[in-house]
Amino acid sequence: xxxxxxxxxxxxxxxxxxxxxxxxxxxxxxxxxxxxxxxxxxxxxxxxxxxxxxxxxxxxxxxxxxxxxxxxxxxxxxxxxxxxxxxxxxxxxxxxxxxxxxxxxxxxxxxxxxxxxxxxxxxxxxxxxxxxxxxxxxxxxxxxxxxxxxxxxxxxxxxxxxxxxxxxxxxxxxxxxxxxxxxxxxxxxxxxxxxxxxxxxxxxxxxxxxxxxxxxxxxxxxxxxxxxxxxxxxxxxxxxxxxxxxxxxxxxxxxxxxxxxxxxxxxxxxxxxxxxxxxxxxxxxxxxxxxxxxxxxxxxxxxxxxxxxxxxxxxxxxxxxxxxxxxxxxxxxxxxxxxxxxxxxxxxxxxxxxxxxxxxxxxxxxxxxxxxxxxxxxxxxxxxxxxxxxxxxxxxxxxxxxxxxxxxxxxxxxxxxxxxxxxxxxxxxxxxxxxxxxxxxxxxxxxxxxxxxxxxxxxxxxxxx
Amino acid sequence: xxxxxxxxxxxxxxxxxxxxxxxxxxxxxxxxxxxxxxxxxxxxxxxxxxxxxxxxxxxxxxxxxxxxxxxxxxxxxxxxxxxxxxxxxxxxxxxxxxxxxxxxxxxxxxxxxxxxxxxxxxxxxxxxxxxxxxxxxxxxxxxxxxxxxxxxxxxxxxxxxxxxxxxxxxxxxxxxxxxxxxxxxxxxxxxxxxxxxxxxxxxxxxxxxxxxxxxxxxxxxxxxxxxxxxxxxxxxxxxxxxxxxxxxxxxxxxxxxxxxxxxxxxxxxxxxxxxxxxxxxxxxxxxxxxxxxxxxxxxxxxxxxxxxxxxxxxxxxxxxxxxxxxxxxxxxxxxxxxxxxxxxxxxxxxxxxxxxxxxxxxxxxxxxxxxxxxxxxxxxxxxxxxxxxxxxxxxxxxxxxxxxxxxxxxxxxxxxxxxxxxxxxxxxxxxxxxxxxxxxxxxxxxxxxxxxxxxxxxxxxxxxx
Numbered sequence: 001x002x003x004x005x006x007x008x009x010x011x012x013x014x015x016x017x018x019x020x021x022x023x024x025x026x027x028x029x030x031x032x033x034x035x036x037x038x039x040x041x042x043x044x045x046x047x048x049x050x051x052x053x054x055x056x057x058x059x060x061x062x063x064x065x066x067x068x069x070x071x072x073x074x075x076x077x078x079x080x081x082x083x084x085x086x087x088x089x090x091x092x093x094x095x096x097x098x099x100x101x102x103x104x105x106x107x108x109x110x111x112x113x114x115x116x117x118x119x120x121x122x123x124x125x126x127x128x129x130x131x132x133x134x135x136x137x138x139x140x141x142x143x144x145x146x147x148x149x150x151x152x153x154x155x156x157x158x159x160x161x162x163x164x165x166x167x168x169x170x171x172x173x174x175x176x177x178x179x180x181x182x183x184x185x186x187x188x189x190x191x192x193x194x195x196x197x198x199x200x201x202x203x204x205x206x207x208x209x210x211x212x213x214x215x216x217x218x219x220x221x222x223x224x225x226x227x228x229x230x231x232x233x234x235x236x237x238x239x240x241x242x243x244x245x246x247x248x249x250x251x252x253x254x255x256x257x258x259x260x261x262x263x264x265x266x267x268x269x270x271x272x273x274x275x276x277x278x279x280x281x282x283x284x285x286x287x288x289x290x291x292x293x294x295x296x297x298x299x300x301x302x303x304x305x306x307x308x309x310x311x312x313x314x315x316x317x318x319x320x321x322x323x324x325x326x327x328x329x330x331x332x333x334x335x336x337x338x339x340x341x342x343x344x345x346x347x348x349x350x351x352x353x354x355x356x357x358x359x360x361x362x363x364x365x366x367x368x369x370x371x372x373x374x375x376x377x378x379x380x381x382x383x384x385x386x387x388x389x390x391x392x393x394x395x396x397x398x399x400x401x402x403x404x405x406x407x408x409x410x411x412x413x414x415x416x417x418x419x420x421x422x423x424x425x426x427x428x429x430x431x432x433x434x435x436x437x438x439x440x441x442x443x444x445x446x447x448x449x450x451x452x453x454x455x456x457x458x459x460x461x462x463x464x465x
Numbered sequence: 466x467x468x469x470x471x472x473x474x475x476x477x478x479x480x481x482x483x484x485x486x487x488x489x490x491x492x493x494x495x496x497x498x499x500x501x502x503x504x505x506x507x508x509x510x511x512x513x514x515x516x517x518x519x520x521x522x523x524x525x526x527x528x529x530x531x532x533x534x535x536x537x538x539x540x541x542x543x544x545x546x547x548x549x550x551x552x553x554x555x556x557x558x559x560x561x562x563x564x565x566x567x568x569x570x571x572x573x574x575x576x577x578x579x580x581x582x583x584x585x586x587x588x589x590x591x592x593x594x595x596x597x598x599x600x601x602x603x604x605x606x607x608x609x610x611x612x613x614x615x616x617x618x619x620x621x622x623x624x625x626x627x628x629x630x631x632x633x634x635x636x637x638x639x640x641x642x643x644x645x646x647x648x649x650x651x652x653x654x655x656x657x658x659x660x661x662x663x664x665x666x667x668x669x670x671x672x673x674x675x676x677x678x679x680x681x682x683x684x685x686x687x688x689x690x691x692x693x694x695x696x697x698x699x700x701x702x703x704x705x706x707x708x709x710x711x712x713x714x715x716x717x718x719x720x721x722x723x724x725x726x727x728x729x730x731x732x733x734x735x736x737x738x739x740x741x742x743x744x745x746x747x748x749x750x751x752x753x754x755x756x757x758x759x760x761x762x763x764x765x766x767x768x769x770x771x772x773x774x775x776x777x778x779x780x781x782x783x784x785x786x787x788x789x790x791x792x793x794x795x796x797x798x799x800x801x802x803x804x805x806x807x808x809x810x811x812x813x814x815x816x817x818x819x820x821x822x823x824x825x826x827x828x829x830x831x832x833x834x835x836x837x838x839x840x841x842x843x844x845x846x847x848x849x850x851x852x853x854x855x856x857x858x859x860x861x862x863x864x865x866x867x868x869x870x871x872x873x874x875x876x877x878x879x880x881x882x883x884x885x886x887x888x889x890x891x892x893x894x895x896x897x898x899x900x901x902x903x904x905x906x907x908x909x910x911x912x913x914x915x916x917x918x919x920x921x922x923x924x925x926x927x928x929x930x
Contacts (some may be wrong), residue, residue, distance in 0.1 A: 012479040025539065028788055043575075056849060099705075099809065099811070100704050101701075101810060101811045102700075102701050102809040102810045102811050102812075102840070103703060103704075103810065104809070125706065144654070145649055146468045146647075146648070146649040147649075148647055148649075152646060152647055154622075156625065157647050157648075157649075158652060159656065160621065160625050164602040170602070170898065171896070171897070174893070174894035174896075174897050175893065175894065176892075176893040176894065176897075177892075177893070178807065178875070178876045178892060179809050179841070179874050179875075180807040180808060180809060180840050180841070180874075180875060180876055180879060181617060181807075181839040181840060181841075182611075182613055182617055182622050182807050182812075182836075182839050182840070182841050182879035182880055183611070183622075183660070183807065183876060183879065183892065183895070184610055184611040184612070184622075184660050184880050184881060184882045184883070185807075185876040185877045185878040185879075185882075185883055185887070185890075185891055185892035186660070186883060186891045186892045186895075186919070187657065187660065187661055187893060187897075187898040187901060188611070188624060188657060188659055188660050188661075189893060189894075189897060189901070190655070191624065191653060191655040191656035191659070192652065192653060192654070192655065192656065194656070195648070195649050195651070195652065195653050196651055196652055198849075201878040211708075212706030212707070212708060213706070235566040236566075238565075238566050238568060238629075239565050239566040241589045241590065241677030241678070241794075243676075243677060244679070246700075263639045279748065280747075280748055280751050282745075282747035282748065282751060283744070283745055283747065283748045286745055286747060302651060310785060323478040335817060340649075340841075342643065342645040342646075342648065342650075343566045343571070343645060344564065344567040344644050344645060345566060345646075346564070346566045346567050347567075359749065365796065371647075374645070374646040374647050375567070375645050375646060375647070376645070376646075376647050381753050408647075409780075410644075410645060410692040411641070411643045411645055411648060412650045413648075413649040414645060414647035414648065414650075415647055415649050416647060416649060417649045417650075418649070418650055418651060422650070425643075425650075426651045427641075427643060427650035427654060428639070428640065428641040428650070428651040429639035429641065429654075430639065430644070430651075431636070431639075432634065432636070432639050432652075432905070433652040433654070434653055435636070435653060435903060435904040435905055436652060436654070436657075436905070438898060438904060438905055439900040439901055439903060439904030440897070440901070444905040448858045451633070454651070465772065
């Protein structure tokens with residue numbers, strides 16, 4: 001980075017919030033993906049005005065700017081491919097306004113998801129998208145990835161809750177959207193920003209819709225003697241007009257991994273469904289009865305519980321899949337390569353079967369679990385990370401996995417984003433995306449390198465490892 | 466229009482679907498707004514390939530292209546300010562696929578809203594956004610305006626249901642989005658298109674999320690002796706975590722107009738709330754009890770019904786407001802000038818009171834009604850259309866009305882769009898919008914004139930009347 005640019009940055013930001021030590025830069029070169037690249041400087045801004053000043057300098061000198069929340073991105077979104085400035089947004093973490101009767105709140109992008117829900121739970125409200133990393137991830141990161149999690153089937157994804165944004169583009173700080181539930185008063189740039197992975201501008205404030213917390217929840221655990229039967233069960237539940245608040249699937253690899261690592265004692269089935277229903281108590285009872293009846297031919301066993309402790313235990317099992325998979329084989333770890341494809345709901349069994357075939361073909365282990373209710377699956381490839389051959393086989397398997405997903409009418413990412421890892425399998429027309437990016441970021445300073453990856457469409461596992 | 470361009474169009478479209486008669490052109494110069502402008506030619510395309518060919522020719526010759534559904538837009542969106550081609554999309558009206566278990570359907574843009582709901586109702590499903598013009602309006606128009614209607618408080622607006630689009634941009638036909646409920650696999654250009662009023666590209670196919678129909682509905686009519694009390698009632702319902710499926714308000718002008726024109730016999734109150742709840746029968750019962758209790762101090766009277774005939778009658782009264790207002794004063798008609806502002810929910814009484822003050826100041830009549838549950842109000846200004854002075858006073862009143870809306874944290878349009886009529890009060894940064902438009906439509910052929918109006922921000926009532 002040019003010295004003059006650094007000098008200008010020190011003029012607008014307190015030096016206590018500017019980091020240039022090698023150790024800091026190294027640490028900030030990672031997110032939760034397999035990639036790494038060193039930034040030139042890390043800045044922790046404290047206001048949108050400061051972000052605006054930094055972006056202005058960056059744009060003047062053509063310096064890359066990569067905004068970063070908690071760094072939980074699994075595909076390299078927060079890895080600064082071309083160096084430059086990392087904006088650590090976690091310092092901008094104020095919940096500025098809560099308007100329960102108006103169904104919205106205004107937050108800074110560094111607010112942690114769980115903290116926001118803590119703040120509004122006392123009024124009986126919540127911000128429904130519920131990413132697995134919710135205890136640490138930030139609202140800004142959630143918007144940039146269009147994060148969602150297991151309740152999207154009923155409540156939608158982050159995109160459905162962004163009412164308004166303050167954004168710093170290279171051309172300045174602007175506002176889009178509103179404090180109202182509806183908006184037909186101009187381009188929905190706020191919704192374009194959702195899922196744009198920091199490649200267009202920096203989000204400095206968000207106005208979010210909130211929803212009333214359900215009065216009651218109950219969870220069922222259903223066992224199946226084949227993945228196909230579990231998938232058919234999912235399609236039958238939806239087809240009958242039942243929309244559970246969560247509908248999760250685990251295949252046998254995942255069940256065994258959890259039982260081995262956590263000793264939770266999940267049933268030894270070929271597939272499990274975890275089904276959560278919520279609402280008014282009478283509604284929950286009604287839904288339980290209906291779903292039990294719907295699954296009577298598919299499931300080998302189904303048990304509901306509304307006991308808080310039992311429910312917590314079941315969700316612990318579900319949430320333990322990811323870490324457990326890393327302890328499944330002795331010399332193997334689970335890596336996020338093909339991590340969150342999404343297929344039409346009824347295509348889930350076809351997808352899981354196909355993944356198992358591909359795993360067998362390449363002699364690797366693939367565990368599949370995820371949000372069956374909305375077709376969003378997670379697969380983890382278990383490889384020996386020190387073995388180049390193992391990476392190469394995974395690379396081939398992953399390519400086949402995504403091709404299978406596309407053949408089934410699906411897409412490469414339901415909630416994690418494209419980043420670096422999934423570049424070859426991006427959805428939509430990249431030429432059009434590039435036109436929009438060039439219009440808003442003509443000097444390509446906003447998270448540069450990602451659009452280039454998407455355009456090139458080559459597998460970058462080994463390049464940025 | 467250049468002769469060579471017309472010649473090329475005749476080469477790619479059957480002449481039976483090309484209209485150049487003066488009478489046709491005159492008729493297609495209107496939508497449901499106060500504006501009018503003559504197109505040079507009207508084309509009724511029958512496929513997305515045809516649209517692509519037409520747009521290519523238009524782009525080559527720099528000819529304006531304005532897509533049009535049923536022409537129910539209230540603000541001039543479908544009026545071809547600079548002439549050129551009107552694409553009448555109503556011929557592309559096929560419901561291509563319905564996938565109940567996958568919660569989506571694929572339709573052409575000319576499909577009428579009510580026809581889509583008819584087609585999926587037999588499976589127990591519906592497409593929830595419910596515009597007042599639903600019996601005739603098209604899906605393409607709904608997407609272009611981000612239409613919604615009275616059920617948005619619970620079910621959201623069109624933007625929340627657009628999973629994927631096929632779009633013809635000047636640079637070609639592309640696809641964005643997916644057949645899946647979630648999507649984090651690239652820019653959400655499909656959501657940017659929602660509400661862009663035909664100024665970016667032509668929608669030639671839409672993949673829409675669908676929802677299970679509620680099993681039961683019930684409606685309450687609550688009378689209030691002041692608008693303020695009605696507004697407070699709305700905020701209390703929401704604040705207690707109750708989300709009705711509709712929550713409509715009418716002020717005394719509207720009540721009297723409906724009673725005079727339709728003889729429905731609505732209670733002679735200062736304000737009425739029509740409250741609809743839906744869901745499982747047990748849930749509906751529960752909601753009725755809770756809402757009745759919540760309103761016991763605010764409402765002078767509240768009565769629920771789940772009798773189909775009574776409910777139909779009540780909705781007839783609500784839907785009759787717009788035509789009834791035109792028969793309120795002998796020499797006056799209601800015009801859509803300030804027609805669908807949106808304010809934060811709790812600001813509704815402040816807004817209505819302010820509108821009444823402004824009406825008094827300018828000696829005009831303003832009736833206010835609308836979707837109180839989501840803060841989306843409708844006002845109709847009653848004027849003598851043959852009296853220039855009357856228009857001028859209305860123009861001033863409307864400007865004050867929108868300024869009041871902005872002061873209350875609101876926006877100029879919740880569901881109808883900006884078009885020509887509301888240009889001065891557009892929401893969001895027009896400079897940013899223009900950058901995006903220029904990137905996707907560099908020769909400014911897509912519904913040109915609108916962005917210019919938004920940028921100029923001048924009141925155009927009299928210019929395009």
